[in-house]
Amino acid sequence: MFYSAKDSEVILWDLAKQAKGANEFITDGRIHGTLGKLSQEVQGDLTSLHWSSDGQLLAIGSYDSVLRVATRTNLIWMTADLHEKGPIFAARFAKKGHMLLTASLDGTACVWDVSEKKLHRHFRLHKDCCLDVDWIDEKIFASAGADKRILIMNINQNEPLKVFEGHEDEINQIRANSNGTRLASCSDDSTARIWRTDDLSSSDAIPGLSSTDNVIILRGHGHSVSGVAWCPTTNLHRGHEILATASFDNTARLWDSVTGECLAIFTDHKRAVYTLGFSPDGRFVATGGGDGWIYIYNVTGGAMVWSWYAGADRPGVFELDWQMKDGFNRISLALEGRKRLPHTTLRSLLSPTSNAFRPTGRLILHSKTPVASPRTFSTLRQKNNNILDALKQQKTKGALFLAPLLRNGSRTIMTERPIVQQGSGINWGRMAWTAAGVAGAVVLVEGIFNRDTRAPLSEAEREYLNSSFKYTGVGMALTAVAARALFRSGVAFRIMSANPWVVLGVSLVGGIGSMMGVYYTPPERTFQKHAFWLAFNGFQAATLSPLFFFSPAILSRAALYTVGVVGSLSYIGATATNDRYLYMGGPLLAGVTVVALSSLAPMVLPMGLRALAVSEAISLYGGLAVFGGFVLYDTQKILKHARLAEAGVIKADPLNEAISLELDLINIFIRIVQILAMQGNRK
Secondary structure (H helix, E strand, C coil): CEEECCCCEEEEEECCCCCCCCCCCCCCCEEEEEEEECCCCCCCCEEEEEECCCCCEEEEEECCCCEEEEECCCCEEEEECCCCCCCEEEEEECCCCCEEEEEECCCEEEEEECCCCEEEEEEECCCCCEEEEEECCCCEEEEEECCCEEEEEECCCCCCCEEEECCCCCEEEEEECCCCCEEEEEECCCCEEEEECCCCCCCCCCCCCECCCCCEEECCCCCCEEEEEECCCCCCECCECEEEEEECCCCEEEEECCCCCEEEEECCCCCCEEEEEECCCCCEEEEEECCCEEEEEECCCCCEEEEEECCCCCCCEEEEEEEEECCEEEEEEEECCCCCCCEEEEEEEECCCCCCEEEEEEECCCCCCCCCCHHHHHHHCCCCCHHHHHHHHCCCCCCCCCCCCCCCCCCCEECCCCCCCCCCCCCHHHHHHHHHHHHHHHHHHHHHHCCCECCCCCHHHHHHHHHHHHHHHHHHHHHHHHHHHHHHCCHHHHHHHCCHHHHHHHHHHHHHHHHHHHHHCCCCCHHHHHHHHHHHHHHHHHHHHHHHHCCHHHHHHHHHHHHHHHHHHHHHHHHECCCCCHHHHHHHHHHHHHHHHHHHHHHHCCCCHHHHHHHHHHHHHHHHHHHHHHHHHHHHHHHHHHHHHHCCCCCCCHHHHHHHHHHHHHHHHHHHHHHHHHHHHHC
16 A cells, blocks of 8 residues: 655555454554655645556656656656646556556646656647546557547557547546446536547547547536546446446436436535545445545445544545455545544455445554645636636646756656756746846836925834835735745645635635724734734735745746835835825725626626636736735825824824735735736746
């Protein structure tokens, strides 16, 4: 058994000893070996593991875009860095031999001859990311992508044998049946489909020809279908193979794969069903979901025969794998963990004459990070969620971290354990040019907007302005550090998988409540006021933590652009004639309302592609203009308050001023990140 997680580590385990009784718990499994931490990348999560048919080699896909193949004796057999722009979502060995197939966010698939440690062929298949691949036979494979197409490929040809089209949204998973005659697919369009693959050499198999002949469409789920699984042919329904589907509508279903008849609906889960699998003898199907429960049902009749709860501290069952040996059913589970990651192995005695399962063992392994992988969350994303959509858009480039043998940016296949220097992922030359451009923009904007400048700032104005910007800088530094810590602890995964309305409500209530606490606490109550300020920055950090899914290069550039924009506008506001921009308060509030409504509209209104594009443009570019205007307004408001405080009309309160500037800066930064990610996706 193997185990992997977000900490980039692979551990091989010897399964625990055989239970002697129906109620015995087995807890003495031992580590067979470990490959150590395979990647030091910020986004080095392991996304895919697959054993070769002979059990000698383990393929490891990673979010750092590096393929690794290890032996069962814990040695790295080969590594390769050919997927250029994104994580490897799937790695699958052929049913026989050592041919290996990988799929990546960059829209490509690679076929590897692992025995020879070399690339067989690199396929550029999909217009968008390639989300899954599977073998049909030893020479033919299928790939599915976010472009809603399934391509049937021969490993020795560049053009597809067939193109299956019909899904109306991204295809999450594909699986061929045991004899390769049919292929099942599932999609965010709430359907699963079954395609014929037994006629690839027939007269209609023209390379590149779109083919939808004899497709079976399975309708009934009310949300995205996240997974499919074929029942072993030892158990058939009226001579027809059975297919299982899992969905985000909290249900799983069994289907007659020939007639499309729904045979059973399993409704026990209270949250999305993430994974499912059949017992090797085809008698039972297991489901695992976001509620932390695993349920096992009898395929014939659909009755639940066993259930198990992972616990409140491990509320998600993300993967399961089933093995039957020596009369025992063993189920390995990959669970979510807040402070530890349990990879639980359940040993269950199964009486040949009974359908009852009796739990006889439980092995919990510990780790500090959750198991959820990027591939898992590609299915978890909510529609119109810019953060998660941008997770596909970013173009990360990683390398193995074990010592310096390769130079950054090289594409190399290693034939022995490598020593590679970690790349920073940031182009410092480009950053220097960016800094120069920002500095030039400051001079240009100042020359255009501030031809008539005011007299030099008074001492009181200068001190009050400096204090306000000091609090702003410290607040943003605390927010960035806290957001990074929350991301590393896995909170970002929870935020993305939670109900978006709940997240929005909590963030609004917490953020606005703490902000009001800062505003309405008098400055002489220093401790209470600073406590509200820290709480405000904490809520902002929780909201911003998913931004760390973007590549460091994008975040660094966005931060530099933001500092340049805010700095130049602040300088303009500070040197402009008194009250020149204070009239903008009313129009800016109206602009914020329009921007907010354009951001919320896709979540509550049915919109076409053109309307969505307009709404997104208003939210991004309109938001930049509005919050840029707020920087001018808030800077001049600070100077006015400084004069009033000097005259004794109001109390000096730079912490209040810093809150407004922080909000301006955060909103500008988020929009610049999104714009940079969109531009990178077009390249």
